[in-house]
Amino acid sequence: MKILIYTEYFFPIPGGVQTIVVELARGLVGWARKNPAAEAIEVTVVTRTHERMAEDELLPFRLVRAPGFWELVQLVREADVLHLAGPALLPLALALLLRKPAVMEHHGFQVACPNGLMFYEPDQSPCSGHYMARRYEKCIACNSKTVGKRKSWKWLALTPLRRLLAQMCAINITPTDWLAGILKLENSRTVHHGISVRRAEAPSVPATAAVFAFQGRLVTTKGVGLLLEAADQLRKEKCEFELRIIGEGPEEAALRSQAAGLNGRVRFLGHIPDDQLEMVLGDVSTVVMPSLGGEVFGLVAAENMLRGKLLVVSDIGALQEVVGDTGLVARTGDAKSLAGCMRVVLENPALVESRGRAARVRAQDAFARDGMIQGHIAIYMEAMRR
Numbered sequence: 193m194k195i196l197i198y199t200e201y202f203f204p205i206p207g208g209v210q211t212i213v214v215e216l217a218r219g220l221v222g223w224a225r226k227n228p229a230a231e232a233i234e235v236t237v238v239t240r241t242h243e244r245m246a247e248d249e250l251l252p253f254r255l256v257r258a259p260g261f262w263e264l265v266q267l268v269r270e271a272d273v274l275h276l277a278g279p280a281l282l283p284l285a286l287a288l289l290l291r292k293p294a295v296m297e298h299h300g301f302q303v304a305c306p307n308g309l310m311f312y313e314p315d316q317s318p319c320s321g322h323y324m325a326r327r328y329e330k331c332i333a334c335n336s337k338t339v340g341k342r343k344s345w346k347w348l349a350l351t352p353l354r355r356l357l358a359q360m361c362a363i364n365i366t367p368t369d370w371l372a373g374i375l376k377l378e379n380s381r382t383v384h385h386g387i388s389v390r391r392a393e394a395p396s397v398p399a400t401a402a403v404f405a406f407q408g409r410l411v412t413t414k415g416v417g418l419l420l421e422a423a424d425q426l427r428k429e430k431c432e433f434e435l436r437i438i439g440e441g442p443e444e445a446a447l448r449s450q451a452a453g454l455n456g457r458v459r460f461l462g463h464i465p466d467d468q469l470e471m472v473l474g475d476v477s478t479v480v481m482p483s484l485g486g487e488v489f490g491l492v493a494a495e496n497m498l499r500g501k502l503l504v505v506s507d508i509g510a511l512q513e514v515v516g517d518t519g520l521v522a523r524t525g526d527a528k529s530l531a532g533c534m535r536v537v538l539e540n541p542a543l544v545e546s547r548g549r550a551a552r553v554r555a556q557d558a559f560a561r562d563g564m565i566q567g568h569i570a571i572y573m574e575a576m577r578r
Contacts (some may be wrong), residue, residue, distance in 0.1 A: 193574075194273075197277065199277035202237070204244075212385055215388065216564065218251075220233050225503070237255050237256070238267060239258060264283065265286055268292060278300065278302065284296075298366050302352070302354050303354045306334075310485050312330070313337040318319055318484060319485065321335070331347060361379070363380075363575050365381055366487060371488045374509075383571070384558055402538060403434045403477055404477070404479075404534060405472075406436070407473075407492050412443060415506065417446075418484070420458065422531035423534075433534070433538060435454075436472070436476065478503070478537050478572050479493070479503055479504070481493055482505075484506070493511060498555040498559070502519065503520070506522055507522065
């Protein structure tokens with residue numbers, strides 16, 4: 193079986209989609225090697241990203257960067273199944289012309305929201321589904337705030353085209369049942385993302401309830417400003433704690449300014465390489481994800497559950513589905529509710545170990561990479577039968 197995975201962006205550009213594409217491609221190749229009785233699997237990843245990495249030649253699958261039109265035609269012609277990591281017009285059109293089965297995996301809300309984030313910019317809150325409810329004037333007002341009216345109309349016009357593309361695929365894949373309910377696409381299947389945390393050699397440091405961490409891009413939708421508001425409430429209550437902000441982004445300067453009055457309780461650590469994360473997170477008890485929008489799964493949540501961390505998340509459906517009953521849930525956009533969850537951790541240190549242990553078990557059971565690989569193989573075979 194020859195699988196062609198098409199992704200707009202790839203490493204060295206960082207991102208969750210890129211991480212999942214690599215895990216999937218590696219896993220498919222590894223699955224075929226571990227199961228010699230199974231059908232052989234060949235994987236080719238195609239991307240528009242030109243920039244190369246030193247690791248390109250070490251990848252266990254074929255990687256084709258920025259192919260020309262006729263090269264892409266040949267790649268699609270040779271494939272048994274085309275896997276699209278999000279809506280992409282040209283490769284899907286070629287698959288349809290060449291009568292190749294195509295599946296589309298959704299890593300965002302692009303087929304149900306013009307900006308792909310389900311986040312309403314005018315009042316900085318989760319979108320209630322204006323596009324799907326045909327309140328198009330709300331979509332224009334939302335995106336005009338960030339990209340201007342002309343581009344806002346363009347995004348709105350592209351959304352029905354993306355939906356049409358998705359409906360023309362044999363199968364649509366979502367990483368959570370919640371996302372499937374939002375997108376409302378036919379022939380939809382849920383396959384949870386599979387993860388493999390590569391542990392560095394790090395000293396065993398007991399986690400302390402007084403150390404929290406945020407890990408992710410410093411952008412509005414991640415809710416870091418809200419987290420700092422919650423931290424300030426705890427400071428006013430004279431709670432002793434440390435908050436580590438791991439990541440970079442356009443909001444960093446504003447967030448540093450906001451954190452200035454927290455008397456050294458907040459540390460901005462910037463980007464931390466994967467091989468150093470275990471050291472930085474070693475004594476962290478709780479990872480906080482106060483997201484306001486844009487979450488379709490919550491890869492950071494699943495990875496830190498596997499590390500045995502307690503998660504505090506906003507009540508966005510995807511995050512609730514991932515953490516289940518192993519984490520603490522705050523009302524989205526409510527700093528008081530978020531501070532309350534963090535206070536529970538400070539007042540109940542034993543909760544860190546019990547919930548962290550449960551989180552690790554859940555992650556191992558629900559988000560194992562082998563489960564993701566088997567789910568995708570079953571979908572590819574079904575797509576070929578169709």
